[in-house]
Amino acid sequence: MQPLIRKYIPKTEKDIIGQEENLKQLKNFILNFKNQKKNSALIYGPSGTGKTCSVYAIANEIGFEVIEVNASDFRNAEQINQKVGNAIKQQSLFAKGKVILVDEIDGLSGREDRGGIQAITKLIQDSAYPIILTATNPFDNKFSSLRSKSNMIEFKALDYMSVFNILKKICENEKIKHEDVVLKALSRRAGGDARAAINDLQNLTQGKNELTKESLEELSDRNKTDSIMTALNKIFKTTDLKIAVSAFDNVEEDLNEQLLWIDENLPKEYTKPQELAKAYDMLSKADVFNRRIRRWQHYRFLVYINALITAGIAAAKNEKYKNLVEYKPTGRILKIWWANQRIAKKKDIAGKIASRTHSSKKEILKSTMPYLPVMFKNKEMRGNIISQLDLNDEEAEWLKSQVK
Ligand SMILES: Nc1ncnc2c1ncn2[C@@H]1O[C@H](COP(=O)(O)OP(=O)(O)O)[C@@H](O)[C@H]1O
Ligand SMILES: [Mg+2]
Numbered sequence: 001m002q003p004l005i006r007k008y009i010p011k012t013e014k015d016i017i018g019q020e021e022n023l024k025q026l027k028n029f030i031l032n033f034k035n036q037k038k039n040s041a042l043i044y045g046p047s048g049t050g051k052t053c054s055v056y057a058i059a060n061e062i063g064f065e066v067i068e069v070n071a072s073d074f075r076n077a078e079q080i081n082q083k084v085g086n087a088i089k090q091q092s093l094f095a096k097g098k099v100i101l102v103d104e105i106d107g108l109s110g111r112e113d114r115g116g117i118q119a120i121t122k123l124i125q126d127s128a129y130p131i132i133l134t135a136t137n138p139f140d141n142k143f144s145s146l147r148s149k150s151n152m153i154e155f156k157a158l159d160y161m162s163v164f165n166i167l168k169k170i171c172e173n174e175k176i177k178h179e180d181v182v183l184k185a186l187s188r189r190a191g192g193d194a195r196a197a198i199n200d201l202q203n204l205t206q207g208k209n210e211l212t213k214e215s216l217e218e219l220s221d222r223n224k225t226d227s228i229m230t231a232l233n234k235i236f237k238t239t240d241l242k243i244a245v246s247a248f249d250n251v252e253e254d255l256n257e258q259l260l261w262i263d264e265n266l267p268k269e270y271t272k273p274q275e276l277a278k279a280y281d282m283l284s285k286a287d288v289f290n291r292r293i294r295r296w297q298h299y300r301f302l303v304y305i306n307a308l309i310t311a312g313i314a315a316a317k318n319e320k321y322k323n324l325v326e327y328k329p330t331g332r333i334l335k336i337w338w339a340n341q342r343i344a345k346k347k348d349i350a351g352k353i354a355s356r357t358h359s360s361k362k363e364i365l366k367s368t369m370p371y372l373p374v375m376f377k378n379k380e381m382r383g384n385i386i387s388q389l390d391l392n393d394e395e396a397e398w399l400k401s402q403v404k
Contacts, residue, residue, distance in 0.1 A: 004202045007197060010057045010171055014094045017194075018162035027058050028130075029151055030099055033130040038129040038151050041125045044138040045155030048193030054155075054254045055101050065095040069243070071105045071116070084123065094305050098129045105143070117142060124149050157192025160184065167192050167201055171211070176201075178211040186216055221396040225373050227251050228261055232327045235310050237264075237320045244314035248306060254303060259287060262309055264330040275317045282312035297392055345398040352389045373402040 010016045013023050022043075029041045043051045059066045067225040084100060100123070108116045124131050124146075139149060148185055158166075164187040171178050186204070190197035204215040226252060234247040245368040248258055262283055293301045347361070350369055354361040375381045378401050386396050 004170060005197075005198050008055045008166075010050070012057055013054075016054055016057055017166050018158045019050050019054060019155060022155055023054060023058065024287060025151075025366070026054060026155055027062070030058060030064065030097075030130050030132075031062065035058045036130075036151070038149055039127060040133060040146075040150040041153055042133045042135065042138055042150035043155060043303065044135045047136055048190075048195030049155040050160055050195070051155050052101075052103055055099065055132050055134075059099055059117050062097070064099055066099055067103050067144060068101045068103060071102055086223045087088070096385055100127060100129055100131045102131065102133045104348045105133050105146070106137060107142075107143070116129065117146065120310070123146055125305050126376060129188075155369075159192070159193055160188045160190075162196055163192065163197045164188040164225065167197055170198065170201065174209070176205050176209050176211060179213075182211055182213050182216055185209070188221075189220075205291060212288065213321060228253050228258070229327050231258075232265055235314050236265075238314055239317065239320060243310040244310045245307060247310050253304065255290060259290065260330050261327070262313065265325065265327045268325045268327075269321055269323075270317060271321065279313045279316035280404070282308045286312075294394070299393065300362075342398070345395055349389065349391065349395055349399065352391070355388065372404070373399060376400065386398060 013027075016023060026041060033039075043054070045051060046136070048270070058064075067084060102123075104119060120133070133146065133150060135143065138152070160287055162185050167183055170176070170179075171183065175382055187198060189195060190200065197393050200219060201211065204219060205211050219251060230251055231247040235244050238244050251258070253261070257403070266279055266283065267276060270279050287299070288303045289305050289308070293299065293305070346369060347365070349372070350361050350364040353359075353372075354364045357364070372385070376385055385391070385399075
């Protein structure tokens with residue numbers, strides 16, 4: 001079966017939802033190109049909002065040809081001349097109208113690609129056809145000259161009802177069984193990204209042609225690992241410490257898990273021995289600090305660990321590795337470690353009760369521990385339990401997680 005995202009590429013303007021004003025502007029720019037002050041349009045906004053497909057849909061409707069160039073082609077002046085040089089110069093009487101699309105210029109980095117950005121600027125000056133650029137973030141300094149030469153068209157993240165309408169149409173067409181509430185929940189979680197929403201829909205309904213509430217819940221779990229992969233990708237692939245240091249900001253996994261993820265994947269990414277050693281040095285320091293901080297409960301020092309495992313590891317390399325690595329969780333060890341962690345807390349608490357009640361830990365584990373969460377549920381008792389047993393934050397946290 002072909003991917004839904006392929007099958008439902010918008011063919012005409014009316015297939016594109018929620019960007020009416022932008023489509024008008026874009027179409028006007030292409031059709032009245034000869035009277036424009038600026039030779040190019042810069043479409044910008046988050047991914048999956050229709051930037052690329054709008055260009056194709058409009059061109060298709062007005063019978064124009066799209067010549068698409070990859071931003072990275074501009075790294076090589078010769079390559080780009082070959083690709084667009086002829087296209088922008090030849091203008092035969094019978095030729096079809098053309099637009100030149102340079103998709104995703106974000107890929108050009110300032111330092112390495114100054115030549116590339118210049119090449120695009122030159123293309124804009126010389127072209128006899130409208131040039132359309134797209135970008136996710138055009139406000140980087142390196143794009144300032146491109147911005148001033150372009151008509152700026154902003155594609156905002158789609159609101160969830162627009163995403164819902166896109167998905168609804170696909171469900172009806174594909175005869176996918178669904179409830180609107182579940183479809184709306186799916187739409188909401190896409191965060192205005194129609195591409196992500198369509199891909200999620202396909203993944204969740206593959207093979208059963210039905211969207212269930214349960215499968216949506218599974219997706220939430222899966223996305224958790226997505227975000228830690230993104231975090232690893234940031235740390236491993238960047239040399240910009242500012243980017244690295246925020247890598248774990250939106251990740252749900254706690255520090256212990258982060259350490260395990262890095263430990264598992266670091267040697268696959270850093271293949272130069274010296275850099276790997278430097279990175280592991282950071283990781284081992286983080287691990288030692290982590291244990292000390294927990295032992296002494298100086299939790300506010302945890303932020304320094306974050307710096308070690310993000311910026312510290314990112315800075316261990318001179319340049320990013322170009323290899324593509326699939327990051328994996330430490331399957332078995334991770335699970336055992338977690339199970340031990342959980343049992344360890346339970347045992348610690350049982351030990352505290354045992355010493356205060358002069359009974360055996362084993363006995364407490366059997367007779368008291370099953371009821372402790374029930375007592376802990378009661379606000380007043382909770383305070384007493386914490387103070388009487390002298391529970392630390394982690395133990396109290398664990399006990400709270402046991403309350404049903
Ligand atoms: N506004 C929209 N209306 C309908 N479908 C959309 C819209 N935006 C994105 N899509 C869907 O997502 C896919 C990817 O869109 P695309 O134009 O490549 O996004 P962008 O270039 O903004 O990242 C399209 O093929 C289409 O199926
Ligand atoms: Mg695009």
